[in-house]
Amino acid sequence: MSYKVDSLRELLINNTYPGRGIALGNSPDGKYAVAVYFIMGRSVNSRNRIFKVEEDGISTEAYDPSKLVDPSLIIYHPVREYEDHLIVTNGNQTDTVRDGYREGKSFAEALRSREFEPDAPNWTPRISGVLEKDGSYQMSILKSVDEDGSACVRYTYEYPAVNGLGHFIHTYVGDGNPIPSFEGEPERVFMGDAIEPFARDVWESLNPDNKVSLYVCFINKETGEKEVRIFNKNEE
Numbered sequence: 001m002s003y004k005v006d007s008l009r010e011l012l013i014n015n016t017y018p019g020r021g022i023a024l025g026n027s028p029d030g031k032y033a034v035a036v037y038f039i040m041g042r043s044v045n046s047r048n049r050i051f052k053v054e055e056d057g058i059s060t061e062a063y064d065p066s067k068l069v070d071p072s073l074i075i076y077h078p079v080r081e082y083e084d085h086l087i088v089t090n091g092n093q094t095d096t097v098r099d100g101y102r103e104g105k106s107f108a109e110a111l112r113s114r115e116f117e118p119d120a121p122n123w124t125p126r127i128s129g130v131l132e133k134d135g136s137y138q139m140s141i142l143k144s145v146d147e148d149g150s151a152c153v154r155y156t157y158e159y160p161a162v163n164g165l166g167h168f169i170h171t172y173v174g175d176g177n178p179i180p181s182f183e184g185e186p187e188r189v190f191m192g193d194a195i196e197p198f199a200r201d202v203w204e205s206l207n208p209d210n211k212v213s214l215y216v217c218f219i220n221k222e223t224g225e226k227e228v229r230i231f232n233k234n235e236e
Helices: 008-013 093-102 107-111 195-205
Strands: 021-026 032-040 049-054 057-062 079-082 085-089 126-132 137-144 152-159 165-170 187-190 211-220 226-232
Touching: 008 187, 008 195, 021 085, 021 126, 021 137, 032 085, 032 126, 032 165, 032 195, 049 211, 049 226, 079 093, 085 093, 093 107, 093 126, 107 126, 107 137, 107 152, 126 165, 137 165, 195 211, 195 226
Parallel strands: none
Antiparallel strands: 021 032, 021 165, 032 211, 049 057, 057 079, 079 085, 085 126, 126 137, 137 152, 165 187, 211 226
């Protein structure tokens, strides 16, 4: 296993299409638990989105409702807060995880009812994460076992809170047709110690043609207070 730690900037600036991505971790001073979620798009339908702040997190919505074609895989709540859990996913499995917690299930147990997206031939993975108030976190990826989408393989990772360290998982290795799915373990990345420069750096690192929206949240581990930054390309 390599213990190399990369910057999100370097991983993103060299990848024109990581798709949707989740990074969870802790600030270098250990004061904050940090969450990052972004979406990208190649089609008009995918690019026609913004992040909207909700009472318990955020939702995606059409920037121009007249251009919305198929909402099934692009309109959802990527972030939900439930008790001390901050749930972050790339689809409506956010609600699956939240409902699972309500029923007494674990993160992994809740996701056993889901699989990759039904978007042949890409079979886009479902990526999910949950960040706890103490800075520990879990991540999951549900992928097709083969190019035919014949079955689902499930990987779940659990991480302790380590100052300055985060893990990054995204749907695609890069652009292509079909788009190649993410491979291997979540990538080790440095997390920022101040939300404003860190969020801006991530946003500016995303491919300017394909980026759509970005959400960054810093949670004060002592008080539980959350500070959020959102970037929407359609509103710039």
